[in-house]
Amino acid sequence: MNATLTVAGLFEALRDKLELSWLAGREGGEREILFRPNDDPGSSSLVGHLNFIHTHRIQVLGSIELAYLDGLDPDYRREAINMLFSGQTDMVLVSEGLDVPEDIQQHAREAKTPLFRSTLPSHELISHLQHFYAHSYSERIILHGVYMEVMGIGVLITGEASIGKSELALELVSRGQRLIADDTPEFARVAPDLVSGSCPSLLRDFLEVRGLGILNIRAMFGDSAIKRSKYLRLIIHLAKFSDQELNRIDRLKGSQDTHNVLGVEIPRVTLPVAPGRNLAVLVEAAARNHILRIRGYDAGEAFMERQHRHIEQDQ
Known part of the structure; x- marks a missing residue:
C-alpha cells in the first residue's frame, strides 16, 4: 500500500x-x-x-x-x-x-x-x-474479538457471537491481565514479521458484557488494567465442540494451527467451550505455554522423549 x-x-x-x-x-x-x-x-x-x-x-x-x-x-x-x-x-x-x-x-x-x-x-x-x-x-485490518495482554503477550480472543468472549475478558482483567480492545481491535503490520494491535479511540477503556451493559474497565480497575497497544503473538479461538470433535483433538499437541493476519502467520489455539471449564485459567496457561515454545521448550515433545527413555530402560 x-x-x-x-x-x-x-x-x-x-x-x-x-x-x-x-x-x-x-x-x-x-x-x-x-x-x-x-x-x-x-x-x-x-x-x-x-x-x-x-x-x-x-x-x-x-x-x-x-x-x-x-x-x-x-x-x-x-x-x-x-x-x-x-x-x-x-x-x-x-x-x-x-x-x-x-x-x-x-x-x-x-x-x-x-x-x-x-x-x-x-x-x-x-x-x-x-x-x-x-x-x-501501515496497512490495517479490524478483526472481531477481544484483544488483551495476557502474561505479557498480545492475545486475541475470537469466537462466535455470544460464546462468552467479553465475560472471559472481564474475568482475565480481574485476575490481573490487561484489556486492549473489545469487539473491534485494529491491527497494523509494522514490520515484516510483526503485527501490532490497538483500540479505536472511540472504544478505548470500554467492555460490553451482556447483562451488565457497557463497563469502563479503567474506572473500575484502574489505569493498570488498560494497555494501549501490543504486538499480536497468539490467537485463542473459542468454539463449541461435539463429542466426536473432542475425541479427534490431539491429546499431546491440543488443537493448534496458525492464522494469517496481514501476511504474518500467527499461532492459534482452539479451546472447547463447555460447562465447568475455567476458560480464564486455560487462556493464561495457553499464553504461558506459548512463551515456553518461543523459548524452545515443547511439553508434548518432552513428554514423548521421557516415554522413549522409559521404554529403552525397560528393554
Whole structure:
C-alpha cells in the first residue's frame, strides 16, 4: 500500500516529542511524503542520514554531515546542497540543535523544501520517525474479538457471537491481565514479521458484557488494567465442540494451527467451550505455554522423549 502524510502534518504530530523548530521552506508544508516500502532497494527510503546515492525522503543532517559539507570546496559544496534540495527530498532535518548555515537555509527557501531543527541526536530522530510512520500509516485490518495482554503477550480472543468472549475478558482483567480492545481491535503490520494491535479511540477503556451493559474497565480497575497497544503473538479461538470433535483433538499437541493476519502467520489455539471449564485459567496457561515454545521448550515433545527413555530402560 502507498501511505502518505504531509510535512506539516508530521511536524504538528511530532513537534513536541522531537522538539522541532521550523527554520525555512514553510511553502512546502503541504508536500506529501510518499514512501513505498515494497519498492526496489535502489529507490528512495523514508528517512536516514544524508545520502546522495540512495536518497531519503527525509534527509537528516548531524554534526558529521555538516562537517562533511563544510570540508568541501565552494563549488562542490554548492553542488552537494543543490542535490540535497532536489526533487527527491521532501524535508531536511538538522539534529543536535546545531546551527544551520545560511546557504542551506537559503536553498531551502528557494526550493520550498521544509527545513527543521531538533535538539535530539540523529539516531533518535530516525528511530522516532520510522516508528511513527510504521504505526500510523501501515496497512490495517479490524478483526472481531477481544484483544488483551495476557502474561505479557498480545492475545486475541475470537469466537462466535455470544460464546462468552467479553465475560472471559472481564474475568482475565480481574485476575490481573490487561484489556486492549473489545469487539473491534485494529491491527497494523509494522514490520515484516510483526503485527501490532490497538483500540479505536472511540472504544478505548470500554467492555460490553451482556447483562451488565457497557463497563469502563479503567474506572473500575484502574489505569493498570488498560494497555494501549501490543504486538499480536497468539490467537485463542473459542468454539463449541461435539463429542466426536473432542475425541479427534490431539491429546499431546491440543488443537493448534496458525492464522494469517496481514501476511504474518500467527499461532492459534482452539479451546472447547463447555460447562465447568475455567476458560480464564486455560487462556493464561495457553499464553504461558506459548512463551515456553518461543523459548524452545515443547511439553508434548518432552513428554514423548521421557516415554522413549522409559521404554529403552525397560528393554
